[in-house]
Amino acid sequence: MTTRHAVRARGLRKRYGDVTAVDGLDLDIRQGEVFGILGPNGAGKSTTVEILQGHRRRDGGELSVLGQDPGHADRAWQARVGIVWQDESAPAELTVGETVRHFARYYPRPRDPEEVIALVGLEAKAASRTKALSGGQRRRLDVALGVIGGPELLLLDEPTTGFDPVARRQFWELIRSLADEGTTIILTTHYLDEAEALADRLAVIADGRIAAQGEPGTLGGRAQARATVHWAEADGTARSEETDTPTRTVTALAQRFDGEIPELRIARPTLEDIYLRLIGERDPR
Known part of the structure; x- marks a missing residue:
């Protein structure tokens, strides 16, 4: 992973009438990383992605994506950016x-179509019509169309919505393989396990602003958060204690119980705990 930036945004703004969708947003996304964007519905995630891709014009702020302003970028720049929207884009009647x-013809230097079909795991379905594919297979085809141009940056907007658990895990492996090739990936998702599994860094957006950003393990002070030690007393009563020194607490319990501590469990805040706290701070509803 390099330290050069694929995306730099300062004070990004977008309004729809009286509604502010993006409100002074700052982003730094390094080339070659997987960057996850989290937030509740209406937080501004999709609008941000549309602005980064050049599909939506911003109302204010400075923005550079792959060294250019998407609002004034040419077709050569557009060929360097791939996007997979929530809605399917493949024609139903074509194989x-x-x-x-067909989509490869839109790009000046496309990847080999057969190679891309293999990359997304659809070799066995190459002769099948799109309408005959399963939901997960259609989503893989959408990714194929997103990467056929050989993009340096791939934007994925809620890519696994509606997937069953097996299809989601298979899709994760696909995203990891693209990242291993050096593609910068920006992912919006409601699935916190997905964000934690895939993203090098995360940003939580609430009310169009960044509530926090960082690595999944340190986001919002997660690494420094107090641990909770859980155990059961001899009579079965469940007990717990929040502490900055869980090892010391466990040592004291082990001495008191003369060895094994019944139902011992040590927990720190999950990404979900941190996320809910962050969006609660910004949006008490």
């Missing part, structure tokens, strides 16, 4: 192979 080869 997988026909669809990928």
Whole structure:
């Protein structure tokens, strides 16, 4: 991973009438990283992605994506950015192979269609029509269309919504393989386990602003948060204690119980705990 920036945003703003969707947002996304954007519905995630891609014009702020302003970028720049929207984009009547080869013609230096079909795991479905694919397979085809141009930056907007657990895990492996190739990936998602599994860094957006950003393990002070030690007394009563020194607490309990501590469990705040606290601070509803 390099320290050069694929995205730099300062004071990004977007309004729809009286509603402020993006309110002074700052972002630094390094080339080659997977960057996750979290937030409740209406927080400004999708609008931010649309601005980064050049699909939506901002109302204020400075923005550089792959060294250019998306609001004034040319077709050569557009070929360097891939995007996978929530809505499917593949024609229903074409086969997988026909669809990928067709979209490849839009780019000056596309990847090999057969290679891309293999990359997304659809080799066995290359001759199948899009309408005959499962939901997970159609989503893989959408990713194929997003990467056929060989993008340096790939934007994924809620890519696994509606997936079953098996399809989601398979999709994660696909995203990891793209990241291993050096593609910068920006991912919006409601699934916190997905964000924690895939992202190098995360930003939580609430009310159009960044509530916190950092690595999943340190986001919002998570690494410094107090631990909770859980155990059961001899009569079965459940007990717990918050502490900055869980090892000391466990040592004292072990001496009191003369060895094994019944139902011992040590927990620190999960990413979900931190996320809910962060959006609660910004939006008490």
